Amino acid sequence: MASTGSADWRALCDKFSTALNLSEVESRRDPDNDPFRSKYKAREFLREIYSSLKNFEAGEGDGGDGGERRPAERPGDGEREEEGSEGRPFGGDSAAGLRAAKRAAVEYYLGVNHVETEELSAGQEHLMNCTTILGTCSTTPENVSLFIHVRNQLGILWAGRDETETAQGFLEAAESTYLHYMKEEGTPPTDMAEYFSTEENLLTPQERTKRFEMAYTHTMYYLAQLYQNLGEVERAGTYCHRTLQRQLQLNQYNPLEWALNAATLSQCYITKGRYMEGKHCLSAATVIAGLAGEVPSEAAAQESETQSERRNQLRQKRAEISRCWIKYCLNLLQDAKKLMEDSIGELDVERQEELQRARRTEEEEEEKSRKAALLFGSEDTFDSIASLEEKVPYLLPLGFTEARAVFLVGQTNVTQAKEYFEMDGYVTDHIEILQDHSALFRALAFFEExxxxxxxxxxxxxxxxxxxxxxxxxxxxxxxxxxxxxxxxxxxxxxxxxxxxxxxxxxxxxxxxxxxxxxxxxxxxxxxxxxxxxxxxLCSPEGKIPERLEEEVLRPALVARFRVARLYSRLICPAVTAQLDNLNKSLDNYQYVVQYCEDHPEAAAAVETELELSQEMVNLLPIKINRLKAKMATNN
The missing domain is CATH 1.10.287 (Helix Hairpins)
Structure with a gap:
């Protein structure tokens, strides 16, 4: 193959750089009526590069590499024979293997190009060609990155076709390749772009490491989505958490997108009762969202349309994070309530005292040690995240003072969320926030003596x-x-x-x-x-009561009837005629519950307690009504 110092090789490298620039930069400016113009141009360059590689190989036969230096050559390369991915040894790659890797890389870039231009079958063919070529090589520091990238792309491709098991196979193979390489080799591997770089443009070991780690971070991100689609929620949450950790560590993230993903992840933890993890995610989300900055309000009149959109997006994402905080506080209070309420929904004081005695410092220390593996942050953000966390409880509140501290955090976030989700323009969102605010008051009231x-x-x-x-x-x-x-x-x-x-x-x-x-x-x-x-x-426009209640309103409707019956019987009226009128209304509603369940036996399971009490009242109320009638007759 042509020497790295030859004019032919430099021309090929320039062509590759042009192809990458067309794909990754120029394509963003393509017109709407020709959206893939730059991608198509890049494809032509890639095809030319592939032909050049074949020509170089044909001219050399098996006579060696023509003096070409291996892109990531280091002292000791070629000496190791340890087992690598899929049973092949790490290290010891030949010049022929390197030439094959370069052809595989062009197949990879062509595959991605076709996928991005919505030619999926052609894209799949090129990507599979890449894996076929790599299958003839050992897994080495020179090609391990390509191994992972191509499996990532095939995983995405098959996931997009809802072929989840096939996608899972490719992505888990990518993960396995990374883990095995880091265990057996661990040196900074060659990046694919270096296959077509002149010697002076090769990456530093730090840059290689960062790019390789980002490739694996993408693997984890795709696996998180895949496991979510498979219904493996806890496993998906674990992969999502690790992805977010790695993005921060590598400083490769969009603050708003990262923050919203962390806030969303918090909801998974909260539903499992893992409030320490949920709080950590939300604290990190709040801090990282703050890094996005904001256009000063006094400059609003002069800001461009793009700046205005960005400012609005920033406000929206922060409001969405506030809503996640509200859910955190609400769930924390409600779980504590469930733990301490008696059979009629009141505070069980004995249970409360038992829980307070059981709480020990050791429990908190155990939580802290568990937290060590879950920490987000870098040197710039860790202290800010930790500082915010200290202000928010995560243990279930066992008394009014603790419950009020949780409530106040929730109420603060209600105010912040309503600033963006105003009634004018966001009716449904605004009302949902108000309902959550109401639920916070209800949960706090449980603790109030x-x-x-x-x-x-x-x-x-x-x-x-x-x-x-x-x-x-x-x-x-x-x-x-x-x-x-x-x-x-x-x-x-x-x-x-x-x-x-x-x-x-x-x-x-x-x-x-x-x-x-x-x-x-x-x-x-x-x-x-x-x-x-x-x-x-629930009635028809003509005011007619439906003969059969829809499943989603069955219980609420029958409970409402039962409650109305109970309420009419509790009205305090000195006049006997008014008492009779109220008792008759009460009886009518109790009878409705009983009759409906007789006509629709399947409904009885939805209102077992209410039905039993209604049947009892249907028997007792007529006696009370007759007594009042007799009393009226005597008085008259």
Whole structure:
């Protein structure tokens, strides 16, 4: 083959550089009506390079390399005979092997070119040609990078065709090749571009290492996606985490994209109850997103359209990260609530004390040691991430003070998320954030021992949700309105129960005063009103109740009927006629639940407790109604 110092070899290297520039730089400026113009030009250069390589080989026969220096030659090359990937030895590659690797590299670049121009079959053919040529060679520092790159590309190609098992085979082979090479060899391998570089343009060992590590980082990224598609969520999360770690270590990442990926990964950890890992991901996401910078607000009038778009994107991504923080705090509070509530949803004090005794410093130390393998960051970011983490709890709160600390973090992020997801333009997102805010108050209320303060927390929920519910267009936002109506009904019901408990404590068996009765009846009526609004939303335009409820609303509808029945029976009315009217409405709703489950036996499983109580009330209420009627008759 031509000498590295020859004019022919330098011309070939220049041609390769031109092809790369066309593919990676010029192609970004191609017009919309000719999007692959530069790619096609690059392809022609690559074909010419391939022909030149064949000609060089034909001219030399088996007579050696014509004085050409191997791109990554180091003292000792050719002496090692340790086993490498697929049973082939590392080291000891011949000039013929190097020539083969160069032809394989051109096949690789042609394959990528065809894939990028949406000619997948041709791309596959060239990529497979590359693997065939490599199959005749040992796996060496000179070609191991190419081994990994071509398997990455084939993995992507087959994954795009939904041939997951085939893609998995290529990607796991790439991973295996990397791991085996690093164990057996570990020296900085030749980068593919160096096959066509003049001697003065060869990379430094540091640059080779960085490019090789990035190739493996891509392998891990693709495997994370593949395992996610296979439903192996935990395995996918592990690979995603390692990918993010490596991107930071290699300083090869887009801050916004990295931050959002880390925040998304946090949600996987949170659903598994791994809050330490989730908090670390979110803290890193917040810090790295901050590295993206922002156009100063005072310069907004002068900024270009591109700057404006970037600024808006930055605000959006940060708001999305804030939403992930909200979910973190909400799940942490809700998991603690589930752990400590009794059979009726109240705080089990004995269980709380047991958990508080069980918590030891050793547990926290164990968590910290587990964290060592999961750390994100570099010298520039590690301290910032650690500082943010210290401000956010990750252990389940076991009392009001701890719960409030979690709540405040969530509430701060609610405010930040709403700044971008405003009601005007982001209706659904804005309402979801409000619902999460409401859920944060509900979870915090569980830990509050003062019933009056707990009631005020629920009132805050009403104040944030009720105006939205009443203003939403029923035609366009029916499902959201149903959610809000049901939640408001439950909030008013909870407030009524709390007020009743307070009233009974304060009256000490004395009759309730008119003000208290009025307040209780207001809460009771408000709850019944919203439950009824929910039920009315299920009716046809003519107001007809559906004979069969859809599966997604079956339980809510029957529960709403049950609650309405219960609420009518709890209204406090001095007049006997009003009491009779309320009891009859209560009976009608209990009967509906019972009758519906008799007509549709499969529904009974969805409301076992409510059905049992409804059947009991259907038997008891007529007796009470008859007594009131008899009382009225006697008085008359």
């Amino acid at each position: 003062d019933l009056e303060r707990r009631c005020k927390m629920h009132k805050r929920r009403v104040d944030m949700l009720e105006p939205i519910c009443n203003d939403l267009n029923a035609q366009y936002y029916l499902l959201i309105r149903r959610q809000l109506m049901f939640e408001l009904a439950e909030i008013y019901n909870e407030m009524m129960d709390l007020k009743m408990t307070l009233a009974n404590q304060q009256s000490d068996m004395e009759p309730l005063d008119n003000h208290t009765i009025k307040k209780l009846n207001h809460l009771c009526s408000a709850s019944a009103k919203y439950f009824q609004m929910f039920l009315d939303s």
